[in-house]
Amino acid sequence: MAAGGVAGLLQFLRLVGQLKRVPRTGWVYRNVEKPESVSDHMYRMAVMALMTKDKSLNKDRCIRLALVHDMAECIVGDIAPADNISKEEKHRREEAAVQQLTQLLSEDLRKEICELWEEYENQSTAEAKFVKQLDQCEMILQAFEYEELEKAPGRLQDFYDSTAGKFVHPEILQLVSVINTERNQKIAATCPPHS
């Protein structure tokens, strides 16, 4: 195994590149056409983190957390709640995948990636908690976009039901509120109230 050198880095980058071809399971299970990949999801989360005006957060750290949080899925795949895999087993698989990935890197990079993944997994900082909310906000925004693309307002309601009450950061609450307003207008337009 090429560890720490350029060959190892290339192997790492090729494994991470597989995320471009890992479809997000939640959409696959709901028969969404052309579901996004895990890297699509993490990219927009990183952009969302870039947008924060919250000076109490380390923005750079948030962007890095967004880019690393689902990285293990290039090896273990995208495990969804519907898969009924226990949190412990999902953690075990993903932790082993992060070890496998990062052993290809130099010691300093291995440490950086492992610490970022553990910080998000353990929700141990304000930045990790913020990025977890971005994870769920990005998902419901994507659900709304799929409803628009399919001209099926409200079809993906379960993504909204399962994340209800999980948003606490003011900026994210504002974004979720606008998403809900626009989504509810589309739903109302297709089934007007009984006259």
Ligand SMILES: Nc1nc2c(ncn2[C@H]2C[C@H](O)[C@@H](COP(=O)(O)O)O2)c(=O)[nH]1
């Ligand atoms: N149907 C639902 N699917 C969900 C929900 N929360 C997450 N998911 C999907 C989305 C991803 O495909 C996968 C894991 O997401 P992560 O970003 O946490 O890796 O599970 C939900 O509430 N309903």
Ligand SMILES: [Mn+2]
């Ligand atoms: Mn995610």
